[in-house]
Amino acid sequence: MKNFKKYLFGLLVFAPLSYSLTSCNDNDDTQGTSHVAVRMTDAPGDYDEVNVEVLDVMVKGNADTGEEGWVSLGNVNPGVYNLLDLTGGVNVLLADNDIPSGFLGQIRLILGDDNTVVKDGVTYPLHTPSAQQSGLKLKVNQTLEPGLTYNFLLDFDVEHSVVVEAGGSGNYNLHPVIRVITEGTSGAIKGQVLPIGLQTLVSAQVNGTEVSAYTNETGSFQLNGIPAGTYTVTLTPDATTGLPAVLVENVTVVNGEVTDIGVHTIE
Known part of the structure; x- marks a missing residue:
């Protein structure tokens, strides 16, 4: 249905503007405001481009799964974004605004019709199945001080979000797989793998x-949403190369910071 141009592919969350947020203390009329920003990033997939049209960012102040209470966050940057x-x-700012402090419930993106995937130089429509039109709602359930x-960083997993329709039809469907990350309460790990052009899974x-x-x-590469701690990072090259995986041990992550593990060569 063309009217349903606004495909809702829900994500995660927060609290609606003014009247929708609830204070931690219902008797406190001077609860103040918090600044919230929603950004989008991506884990690469095996495509030339994956383009999604973002029209709006909707927010809701509670965890109720119904359709009532959704409002626009405002200060939205609409457009077609190539996730790759x-x-x-790298990330892009989708929306930010000052909103009343209090409980943060949910958020979802409103997508337009201009969604495409480019594979081997050929552009295909990227369909949003009807089951997704009601929104994939992810919950944060966090109190804003x-x-x-x-x-809030929306980490879009392209490899698992773009699905080729069975039966050899050549149709591509969007089944969003997104991690919601609160920056400041987690860190990240970044680095580089050589030789350039060697597709490597970092985990x-x-x-x-x-x-x-x-x-x-x-x-x-960059792994987002990693809580503070010490980790082993595994670099796994494409299996067709016959090259061994490389382990990078004792990688320390600090909340709110990006740990750079440098350049590693697989040979």
Whole structure:
């Protein structure tokens, strides 16, 4: 339906503007404001381009899954974004605003029709299945403190979000797989793998979950949303090369900082 141009591919979250946020103390009329910013980044996938049209960023002050209460965050930067430009630590600001402090519930992106994927130089429409139109809602359930700035990073996993339709139809569907990261309460790991052009999967185990990203065209990578601690980073080259994986041990991460592990050559 053309009317449903605004495909809702929900993400994570926060608290709506003015009237929608609730204070930690309902009797406190001077709760103050917090500054929130929503940014988008990407883990590379095996495509030339993955373009999504962002029309709006909607926010909601509670965890209710219904359709009532959604409002625009405001100060939105609409446009068509190539997700593969947002790799190796690059991100783009989608929206930011001052909102009343209090409980942060949910957020979702409003997408337009201009979504495409480019594979081997050929451009294909990137469809949003009807099941996604109601929104994929991710919850943060966080209380915003007055006077503080909160940066929410939407880490878009292209490899798992773009799905080729079965049966050889050549259709591409968007099934968003996104991690929501609160910068300041986590850190990141970046580096570079040589030789340039060698596709390498970079991964680390975080509390029993694998966080991973592919290197981009320059061999650079960044793993976002890594809590403070010490980790082993695994560099796994494309299996067709026959090259061994490389372990980088004792990588220390500090919340709010990016740990650079430097350049590593696989041979």
